[in-house]
Amino acid sequence: MSITTFIIISIIKSVAVVGVLLTAVAYSVWLERKVSAHIQNRWGPTRVGPFGLLQPLADGVKFIFKEDLTQPHVYKPLYIAAPIIAVVFAITSISVIPFGNWVEIGPWGTYLQITDLNIGLLVVLGITSMGVYGVALAGWSSNNKYSLLGAMRASAQMVSYEVSLGLSLVGVVIMAGSLSLRTIVDAQGGVFWGFIPRWNIFHGQTLGFFVYLISAYAETNRTPFDLPEAESELVAGYHTEYSAMKFAMFFMAEYANMVTVACLATLMFLGGWHGPIAGPLILRDIEPVIWFCLKVFFFMFLYVWVRWTLPRFRYDQLMAFGWKVLLPLAVANIVYTALVVALRA
Amino acid sequence: MFHLILFLFFGAICVAGAVNLLVQSHPINSALSLIVVMGSLAAEYLLLGAEFLAAVQVIVYAGAIMVLFLITIMLLNAGKEERTKGSRVAILIGVPGVTIGAVLVAWTLVGPSSTTHSVSIGALWGSPADIARLLFHDFLLPFEVTSVLILIAIMGAVVLASKPEAVARGPRKDEG
Numbered sequence: 001m002s003i004t005t006f007i008i009i010s011i012i013k014s015v016a017v018v019g020v021l022l023t024a025v026a027y028s029v030w031l032e033r034k035v036s037a038h039i040q041n042r043w044g045p046t047r048v049g050p051f052g053l054l055q056p057l058a059d060g061v062k063f064i065f066k067e068d069l070t071q072p073h074v075y076k077p078l079y080i081a082a083p084i085i086a087v088v089f090a091i092t093s094i095s096v097i098p099f100g101n102w103v104e105i106g107p108w109g110t111y112l113q114i115t116d117l118n119i120g121l122l123v124v125l126g127i128t129s130m131g132v133y134g135v136a137l138a139g140w141s142s143n144n145k146y147s148l149l150g151a152m153r154a155s156a157q158m159v160s161y162e163v164s165l166g167l168s169l170v171g172v173v174i175m176a177g178s179l180s181l182r183t184i185v186d187a188q189g190g191v192f193w194g195f196i197p198r199w200n201i202f203h204g205q206t207l208g209f210f211v212y213l214i215s216a217y218a219e220t221n222r223t224p225f226d227l228p229e230a231e232s233e234l235v236a237g238y239h240t241e242y243s244a245m246k247f248a249m250f251f252m253a254e255y256a257n258m259v260t261v262a263c264l265a266t267l268m269f270l271g272g273w274h275g276p277i278a279g280p281l282i283l284r285d286i287e288p289v290i291w292f293c294l295k296v297f298f299f300m301f302l303y304v305w306v307r308w309t310l311p312r313f314r315y316d317q318l319m320a321f322g323w324k325v326l327l328p329l330a331v332a333n334i335v336y337t338a339l340v341v342a343l344r345a
Numbered sequence: 346m347f348h349l350i351l352f353l354f355f356g357a358i359c360v361a362g363a364v365n366l367l368v369q370s371h372p373i374n375s376a377l378s379l380i381v382v383m384g385s386l387a388a389e390y391l392l393l394g395a396e397f398l399a400a401v402q403v404i405v406y407a408g409a410i411m412v413l414f415l416i417t418i419m420l421l422n423a424g425k426e427e428r429t430k431g432s433r434v435a436i437l438i439g440v441p442g443v444t445i446g447a448v449l450v451a452w453t454l455v456g457p458s459s460t461t462h463s464v465s466i467g468a469l470w471g472s473p474a475d476i477a478r479l480l481f482h483d484f485l486l487p488f489e490v491t492s493v494l495i496l497i498a499i500m501g502a503v504v505l506a507s508k509p510e511a512v513a514r515g516p517r518k519d520e521g
Contacts, residue, residue, distance in 0.1 A: 078373070119473065122400035129408030133380070136412065140373065140419045148419065155416055159409060166404075179473055 005108070013114050014095075021094050025255040026056035028300055035304040066244040071142075074241060078141035083242065083249035086134025090256035093127040096120040097263045098182050100273045100289040112289065113182065120181040121173065124264060125166055128219070132158045134253060135221075135228065139238035150237025153315065154228035157218055160322045161225075165215035167330035171208040171337040172200050172268045185272030199271035204340060208333045209269040211326055216261040218322065220254065223307040227315055262299035270295045352392050359385040370425050372418045376411065383407040397473045 030045065030052065037044030045052030070079065100112035117123055132155050139151020173179060176187040190198045201209045218225040229237030239250045266272060275291030277284055313321070362381035369375045383406045390399035480488050 078377075117396065119396045119400050122397070122404065126400050126403035126408060129404055132408070132412055133415070136415055136419070137377075152416065152419070155412055159412055162409070 009108065009110055010114065013110070017094060017099075017114055018091060021091065021256060021259060022252070024259055025252055026060070028255045028258065029059070029251070030056050031300060032304045032307075035301065036308050039305075039308045060248075063245050063248040068244040068246065071144075071241055073143045075141040075143060078137045079241075080246075082134050082138035082141060083246045083253070084134075085137065086131060086253035087249040087256070089127050089131040089134065090253040090260070093124050093131075093260045094256070094263070096123050096181060097260070097267065098185060098272065099292050100285075103285050111182070116180060116182050118178070118180045121169065121179045121184070121268075124181075124260065125162075125169075128257065128260065129158075129162055131253065131257065134250075135238050138242070138250070142238070142241040144241055146235045147238050147240045150228045150234050150240070154221060154238055157221070157225065157228065157318060157322075160319060161215045161218035161326070164211055164322060164326040164330045165219055167327070167334060168208045168211035168215060169268055170330075170334045171205050174334070174337050174341055175200065175203070175205070181267050181272075185267055185274070188271040189274050197271055197274065199269065199274070201269040204337065205269060205333075207329060208337075209265075211330045211333065212265060212269065215322075215326060216265065217303075217306065218318070220257045220261055222258070222303055224310040224313050225318055226312060227318060230312060258300065258303055259296065262296045262303075265299055266292060266295040348392055352389065355385045355388040355392070359389065370428065372426070373415070376414050376418055379414070380407050380411050383411065397476055 033055070034044040034052070045055040048054040048058045070076070095114045096117055098111060098113035098116065102109060102111055135154040135158070136151050139147040139149075139154070142148070172184060176184040178184060178187075188197075188199050188203075192198060192202070196202055217223075221228050228234075229239070234240070239247055242250060272295075273288035273292040275288070277287045279287070359382055362378045362385060366375045366378035366382065369378060383402060387399040387402040387407065390396075390402060
């Protein structure tokens, strides 16, 4: 493949993936409003388009045309940079996520992934760990005590839960023997006894899966760990002073992070794009992508479901839970997996 | 060619970040410049083919240690620093010394007698498996001893930071 074709294909893939991601972000907001409404016996958005499906579009227009207030007491350079940092790192982390297998269109073939690195997993963890700067700087530069308290909570929580999040994935890495996301998914193909899929969640990593899931909720600041923006105590936490498009960027970053975390859960524990495949040849190319999207959708639905089911933790409980429960469980999972793999080898 | 341009680009960002770190008078801006230095160093490692090192550089230094720096600065709410004229010793001895050192290093690296040459991604020996074999096989004892050393340092920090009566009383009962 010449360098020009490579660059053109990469640009097309990047634009397509970012476009799909941003649409998914917009419709996760719609999903959240709709599902939470039905959980509370309401209707949710119904006015804009059928089933309120055009609501994200209306919201976007509203965010753009709202007055963009900048308080006189903020530290302006960082106040403006913070939402940009948050949204840039949230979107960049999608770049190594594989969505499906090899596809061929005419003479060109490509993996459904922007780029495959042999340290793909570490790249995702590295980029998401940078996202905490957006939150921390937003809280500090706003020069507001609620914002600062929210940012402090968010940074401490994200740094703490990153440890158990990273360690919960080590079991999967040991089993696959690789840090490349594509190899990890490939290792999960096939079935046990003809009907149980060989996904890691059914293959000894059940504990790792639940530790990952809980840490991921804390890492994305979602209920029951949404203390950084606990509205009953902190107004809105780190984004109290933000309005219009700057606020929308924090919103986008949060939902993009949720999508990334859901993609990672799918790839690491639920077998990525693996699933029953049938039908004519043209469908066989598309079906893996559909399986992948369905699994990610399941996690997004679970986010909303949990949010309207569980109450919020207290802050000391949150820290104690992270360090005294999740961390030992994650380490135990590593020891157990390593022993089993070593004994089998 | 592409690699060289990228390498020089990130090298320039790295040096600019380091200079900005010293020039800025506000601690937060200095800390952010240090993050830029760490990030561009990671990019340089990546261009040299040390992918694992690059990822660890971002995760550990830029993603964890610098967050703690930033939190500390925010909690102390450190204000702008006052400018001083600087000491005469630094100007008379320090500046010429640094210049001579930089010239010497540059001469050894790129001068006529140097044996260094450029590499491309993947040419170096530094995949995660290689590093793991070194750490957990060849240098297992030094690695484990270092980790015990760090553990002792952490325990020492906890003892130093806590109030003396709290240490004598033992762990609090009402935790949880």
